[in-house]
Amino acid sequence: MEEKSHLVLCVDDEVVGVQVRKILLERAGYRVLTALNGLDGLDIFSREPVEAVILDYSMPGMHGGEVAARMRETKPAIPILLLSAYIGLPLEVTSVVDLYMTKGEGAPVLLQKLSSLLQPVGAQ
Amino acid sequence: VNLSQFNRILQQVFLLPVVALLVTAGALYWQIRGANETVSLIQESDARISEATLVAKLVVDEESGLRGYETTGDTRFLQPYLDAQPRLKSEFSTLDDMAGTDVEQRRDITELRGEQQTWRDAFAVPVIATVRAGGSADDVGLNLHGKTLMDEIRKDIDEVIHNAEEHRAHRIARWHRQVRTVWTVLLLLALGMGVLIGLFTRSRLHAVSVAYRTSLEVLSRRTEEIFQSEQQLRTTLASIGDGVITCDVEGRVQMMNPVACGLTGWSQAEAEGKPLEEVFRIVRETTREVVENPVAKVKRLNRVVGMENHTVLIRKDGTELDIADSGAPIRGQASDILGIVLVFRDITMERKTQDALIANEKLAVAGRLAATIAHEIHNPLDSVSNLLYLMRNGASPDESKQFMDMAEQELARVTQISRAMLGLYRESKAPVLVDLREMLQEILLLMERRFIELGVTVHAELPSSVSVAAFPAELRQVFTNLITNAAEAASRGGEVCVSISPQPVSETAPGPQPPAGATVVIADNGPGITPEVQSQLFQPFFTTKGERGTGLGLWVSRGIINKHGGTISLTSDTSDSAHGTAVSVFLAMKPTINAGGD
Numbered sequence: 001m002e003e004k005s006h007l008v009l010c011v012d013d014e015v016v017g018v019q020v021r022k023i024l025l026e027r028a029g030y031r032v033l034t035a036l037n038g039l040d041g042l043d044i045f046s047r048e049p050v051e052a053v054i055l056d057y058s059m060p061g062m063h064g065g066e067v068a069a070r071m072r073e074t075k076p077a078i079p080i081l082l083l084s085a086y087i088g089l090p091l092e093v094t095s096v097v098d099l100y101m102t103k104g105e106g107a108p109v110l111l112q113k114l115s116s117l118l119q120p121v122g123a124q
Numbered sequence: 125v126n127l128s129q130f131n132r133i134l135q136q137v138f139l140l141p142v143v144a145l146l147v148t149a150g151a152l153y154w155q156i157r158g159a160n161e162t163v164s165l166i167q168e169s170d171a172r173i174s175e176a177t178l179v180a181k182l183v184v185d186e187e188s189g190l191r192g193y194e195t196t197g198d199t200r201f202l203q204p205y206l207d208a209q210p211r212l213k214s215e216f217s218t219l220d221d222m223a224g225t226d227v228e229q230r231r232d233i234t235e236l237r238g239e240q241q242t243w244r245d246a247f248a249v250p251v252i253a254t255v256r257a258g259g260s261a262d263d264v265g266l267n268l269h270g271k272t273l274m275d276e277i278r279k280d281i282d283e284v285i286h287n288a289e290e291h292r293a294h295r296i297a298r299w300h301r302q303v304r305t306v307w308t309v310l311l312l313l314a315l316g317m318g319v320l321i322g323l324f325t326r327s328r329l330h331a332v333s334v335a336y337r338t339s340l341e342v343l344s345r346r347t348e349e350i351f352q353s354e355q356q357l358r359t360t361l362a363s364i365g366d367g368v369i370t371c372d373v374e375g376r377v378q379m380m381n382p383v384a385c386g387l388t389g390w391s392q393a394e395a396e397g398k399p400l401e402e403v404f405r406i407v408r409e410t411t412r413e414v415v416e417n418p419v420a421k422v423k424r425l426n427r428v429v430g431m432e433n434h435t436v437l438i439r440k441d442g443t444e445l446d447i448a449d450s451g452a453p454i455r456g457q458a459s460d461i462l463g464i465v466l467v468f469r470d471i472t473m474e475r476k477t478q479d480a481l482i483a484n485e486k487l488a489v490a491g492r493l494a495a496t497i498a499h500e501i502h503n504p505l506d507s508v509s510n511l512l513y514l515m516r517n518g519a520s521p522d523e524s525k526q527f528m529d530m531a532e533q534e535l536a537r538v539t540q541i542s543r544a545m546l547g548l549y550r551e552s553k554a555p556v557l558v559d560l561r562e563m564l565q566e567i568l569l570l571m572e573r574r575f576i577e578l579g580v581t582v583h584a585e586l587p588s589s590v591s592v593a594a595f596p597a598e599l600r601q602v603f604t605n606l607i608t609n610a611a612e613a614a615s616r617g618g619e620v621c622v623s624i625s626p627q628p629v630s631e632t633a634p635g636p637q638p639p640a641g642a643t644v645v646i647a648d649n650g651p652g653i654t655p656e657v658q659s660q661l662f663q664p665f666f667t668t669k670g671e672r673g674t675g676l677g678l679w680v681s682r683g684i685i686n687k688h689g690g691t692i693s694l695t696s697d698t699s700d701s702a703h704g705t706a707v708s709v710f711l712a713m714k715p716t717i718n719a720g721g722d
Contacts, residue, residue: 013576016530017507024510027517058499058577061616085502086495103506107513 006118007031007049011041011067012056012083017103021054021110028111038062045071050078052117054110057084057093065093072096079117081110129335133328140324144317148310155309159302162295169292172222172229173285179215180281182208183240187274190248194261202252212240219284229287236280243273366469370454373461375400375419387447387470389440404466409434409446418451419464426461428452437468446472482683485676489601492608500541500573504534541570555593555688560624560642560711561586563596567603568622574608579616585623590642592711594688599711602681602692606646606707609677613650613705621647627710640713641690647706652698661694689715 008030012018015036022032033048035041038061045053053071057064068080082093082100094100099113186208192201216237223229247270251261261267361368367384371377377395380403385391388403395403406415421429430450437447449468453461511527511534519527564586575582610620626642653661660666662682685692689712696705 014503014507016534017503017510020507020510020514020527020530024514027514058573061579063577083506085499085506103502104509107510110510 005029005031006051007033008114009033009035009041009044009048009050009053011035011038011053011059011064013037013059014056017056024107024110025054025114030114038064038067041067042070045078046074050075052114053078053080054114055080055082055097057082057086057089063093065090065096068093068096081113081117083110130332133332133335137325137328141317141321144321148313148317151309151313152306155302155306159299159306162299162302166292166295166299168222169288169295172219172288173292175215175219175222176281176285176288179212179219179236180278180285182212182215183274183277183281186212186244186248190251194251194255197255197258205248205252209244216240229284232280232284232287236277236284239273239276239280243270243277247273366467369395369400369404369466369468371400371419371464371466373423373463375417375464377403378463384468387437387439387445387468389443400466404468405438406435406447406449407438409436418449418466422451422453422464423461426453445470446475448474481676482680485680486601488676489604496570496574497541500570501538504537507531507534555595555715557591558594558596558599559589559591560599560644561589563600564603564622564624564644567600567607571604571607571611575611575620578611578614579618580611580614581619582611583619583621585621587624588626590624590626590713592641592688592713593715594711595684598684599688602684602709603644603646605677605681606709610646610648610650610705610707614648615650619649621645623647641711641715642713644709644711645706646709647704649704652703653694653696653705654698658694658696685709685711688712 008025010018010021010025010032011034012021013036018034018036022034025032033044033050035044038059041053041055044050053068055064055068059067064082064084068082071078071080079099080097082089082097083103084100085103089100098117101109101113185204187205189202189205189208193199193205195201216233220230220233220237223233247266251266251270254261361379361381364381365383367387368379368381369377369384369388370379376397377400380388380390380392380395385395388395390398390403400419401414401417404418407413408415415435418429428450429452435447435449437445439445447468448471449466451464451466454463454465456462508531511531515524515527564584568582568584607620607622611618614620623645624642625645628640657668662678666679682692691710692707694705694707697703
């Protein structure tokens with residue numbers, strides 16, 4: 001169960017959305033940090049021992065692709081899951097992140113993808 | 125050049141014979157004057173001969189008188205002698221005068237005079253004295269002496285006469301020579317002048333003929349050039365893709381090219397001389413009113429005129445074509461109108477293409493909007509589905525209530541968005557009253573997400589509601605387009621300002637006034653647009669957005685606004701201090717809708 005205490009960072013400008021996602025992930029046993037924009041997200045990412053990032057694509061100021069690229073510069077090993085309300089993100093964005101999914105695919109898909117990003121570390 | 129050459133030659137041909145004849149006349153005059161002098165010399169010789177003869181006669185009279193007196197002693201016989209004496213004196217001096225400078229003659233005359241004097245003194249006077257004294261004068265010696273003296277006199281007179289006659293003969297011979305010379309000179313001059321004039325005239329005529337030939341050559345070259353140029357124009361006209369009709373100034377058809385024949389359905393032969401409005405019948409597409417004849421319009425405005433939009437050409441067989449045309453005056457050298465050229469083309473296909481492009485842009489706008497909407501709906505749906513998952517997987521009643529509240533809140537957002545979306549596609553056939561403020565607010569709401577993504581702040585100055593009659597879906601398309609452009613231009617950190625200013629009818633302002641309506645201004649503080657780009661902005665397929673733009677947005681927008689009887693204009697500044705772009709859209713409250721757009 002020690003994997004369930006992974007520290008996850010959620011970045012999304014949707015107040016309700018990020019709040020719900022936090023509850024969802026905590027129920028699933030993760031510790032969750034949240035940020036409402038890219039800059040705050042990067043700040044937390046550099047300070048905290050974050051183990052995975054769930055990132056929204058369309059955000060004011062700095063979009064998800066840009067945030068992901070900056071995170072890669074500082075801690076390239078941390079897996080990033082990109083969420084988007086759009087279908088068909090540009091390749092230069094999807095190539096930076098480990099996985100991506102469309103909002104509305106449902107909570108089970110999200111939890112499954114997140115655990116797939118964290119599982120290999122423990123399994124190997 | 126040729127004409128002045130001709131004139132010079134004409135002058136020369138006139139002047140030269142005149143000069144030549146004057147010279148000839150001068151020469152002849154000089155010659156004849158010489159002959160005349162000779163004639164007067166001959167006359168002078170004649171006078172001298174007759175004078176000498178007179179003297180001889182007087183001498184004879186003198187002697188006869190003396191003989192009679194000597195024989196008779198009667199003084200009456202002495203009368204001729206006495207008469208002759210004074211006359212001889214004067215005749216001698218006359219004779220002497222006549223001799224002039226002739227020294228020999230003068231000497232002869234002086235001699236003669238002396239001898240006569242001697243005869244008188246030495247013979248006549250003593251004889252008279254003797255007879256008067258009653259004596260006889262028949263002394264042989266004395267008479268012999270008198271005879272000798274008289275013989276001398278006679279001889280001298282004869283000599284004088286002979287001398288004068290010689291002179292005369294001499295002079296006559298000279299006169300003959302002179303006359304011959306005159307004839308010769310006359311002949312030679314006539315011949316020379318004739319040849320000269322002939323040669324000169326020939327050379328001048330040659331020059332004239334050269335000039336004439338040159339003129340002919342130039343003329344034939346010009347003719348050939350004109351012919352070629354006309355052929356060229358004719359071919360150009362025939363092969364041109366547009367219909368071309370030329371009319372005289374009264375508006376009668378003169379020429380039609382094949383395309384014009386094809387479009388109107390009239391052949392050149394049928395149409396020639398017919399009034400243009402019979403061959404080229406055009407009406408307005410919507411109202412079916414007859415459009416002003418382009419010939420009349422060109423004559424009225426005296427310049428090139430374009431045609432109104434949506435003109436329909438009614439062909440000879442009654443079928444119709446959408447056409448675009450223009451008319452231009454044909455001007456003479458004094459810039460008076462000689463005729464009118466009408467150029468027109470079938471735009472039926474063009475119109476269809478245009479309609480397709482407009483539909484295409486509509487689809488593109490709809491597509492972009494759909495993506496925005498999907499995004500807007502996806503976010504709340506994601507939250508709702510997560511909340512449902514949480515509730516299903518064991519939540520306390522309190523938690524469930526909280527989750528349901530949150531889900532409701534998110535669903536309200538979805539409803540709001542879908543309602544705005546419904547308004548978007550409420551297509552209507554007739555214009556309806558549209559509240560511009562409401563419409564702009566809805567658009568801004570739908571685009572909120574997009575502004576956030578772009579990092580653009582939006583200010584809306586929508587003080588009061590203004591209603592205009594319009595097609596709402598189309599206006600929405602225009603404003604969405606313009607606001608998207610502004611937001612993209614403003615880019616991160618930029619600002620977009622959307623404002624409405626109502627424009628009431630002014631009661632006091634003079635002159636033609638715009639109708640009551642409202643101006644919507646969409647301004648951004650982006651980098652601005654250069655004048656070169658500005659001039660192309662409203663052209664179809666012009667885009668500054670590369671792959672992301674269709675290049676139809678502003679073109680279609682302008683078409684829609686024109687259709688609404690409104691205007692769209694753009695001002696932009698690229699300076700460092702005040703850069704930015706503002707698009708103004710004026711819409712009238714009760715516009716005249718121009719169906720068809722553009």
